Amino acid sequence: MKRVWKTPETDNYILFEDMLKQSHLLIAGATGSGKSVLENGLITTALKDSPAAVQFILIDPKMTELQEYAALPHTLIYADSERPEKMIEGLNQSIEIMMQRFSYMKRHQLKDFDGGHIYVIIDELADLMTTHKKAVTPLLQRISQLGRAAHVHLIACTQSPLATVIPTPIKVNFDSRVGLRTATAQDSRNILDIKGCELLPNPRETHTAQGYYRQGGTIKLWNIPMYPPEETARRVAYWKQQKPRIIWNG
Numbered sequence: 294m295k296r297v298w299k300t301p302e303t304d305n306y307i308l309f310e311d312m313l314k315q316s317h318l319l320i321a322g323a324t325g326s327g328k329s330v331l332e333n334g335l336i337t338t339a340l341k342d343s344p345a346a347v348q349f350i351l352i353d354p355k356m357t358e359l360q361e362y363a364a365l366p367h368t369l370i371y372a373d374s375e376r377p378e379k380m381i382e383g384l385n386q387s388i389e390i391m392m393q394r395f396s397y398m399k400r401h402q403l404k405d406f407d408g409g410h411i412y413v414i415i416d417e418l419a420d421l422m423t424t425h426k427k428a429v430t431p432l433l434q435r436i437s438q439l440g441r442a443a444h445v446h447l448i449a450c451t452q453s454p455l456a457t458v459i460p461t462p463i464k465v466n467f468d469s470r471v472g473l474r475t476a477t478a479q480d481s482r483n484i485l486d487i488k489g490c491e492l493l494p495n496p497r498e499t500h501t502a503q504g505y506y507r508q509g510g511t512i513k514l515w516n517i518p519m520y521p522p523e524e525t526a527r528r529v530a531y532w533k534q535q536k537p538r539i540i541w542n543g
């Protein structure tokens with residue numbers, strides 16, 4: 294039997310809950326547009342669940358954004374550019390888990406995996422693609438095509454949603470997208486097929502963030518919430534402390 298632990302409070306971060314339910318999520322915006330804040334929001338929200346229900350593979354080319362989550366019991370792999378081969382290993386391991394899940398599903402005649410979710414989070418896709426495009430492209434292609442049924446989800450952030458950074462055959466599999474403030478109208482079109490992101494206010498000045506969230510056929514403008522850093526730190530500390538006591542098979 295699978296047991297699921299929850300932290301005591303429920304929260305009102307409904308937008309993040311919704312984004313975590315998507316098969317894959319592509320987040321684009323200029324520097325300072327709030328990509329990392331959004332990523333932190335998704336991870337903090339996911340941390341209401343135990344490592345039996347939610348796991349992470351974190352790819353952090355900038356080595357700053359996701360480090361805080363490296364030692365969580367949820368984190369299967371944390372990879373930064375210090376050891377680039379580990380970033381590829383992270384993607385390979387995602388595929389391995391995905392294939393194991395497919396064979397389990399086949400054995401049990403399931404159309405959808407009946408266990409937890411793995412989020413493969415890439416903080417800056419452009420950095421990864423500039424240095425490792427050849428190795429990374431087929432791996433992302435595979436996960437973006439097949440991940441959904443196996444509950445393996447990609448969450449990728451990028452400053453520039455260009456075809457060189459995210460090749461079209463991969464991009465089309467990201468059915469859910471977030472357009473934060475972009476540098477140009479063309480960047481806005483690249484992420485959402487419409488202009489408008491270039492007109493959003495600058496979060497560094499307003500201390501709020503807005504973004505267009507495209508999900509299915511609809512695009513809506515949202516205020517993006519931000520967790521107080523203490524809340525994220527509290528959840529991280531809670532789970533780190535649980536680490537030695539958690540036993541799970543899988």
Ligand SMILES: Nc1ncnc2c1ncn2[C@@H]1O[C@H](COP(=O)(O)OP(=O)(O)OP(=O)(O)O)[C@@H](O)[C@H]1O
Binds near residue numbers: 329496
């Ligand atoms: N949802 C939000 N609510 C309030 N303030 C925000 C929000 N998002 C971003 N900000 C403000 O904008 C700053 C920059 O955000 P963030 O670091 O997430 O940008 P980024 O897109 O990751 O930039 P980079 O591409 O340089 O990594 C934050 O430090 C914060 O002050």
Ligand SMILES: [Mg+2]
Binds near residue numbers: 328329330358
């Ligand atoms: Mg960032």
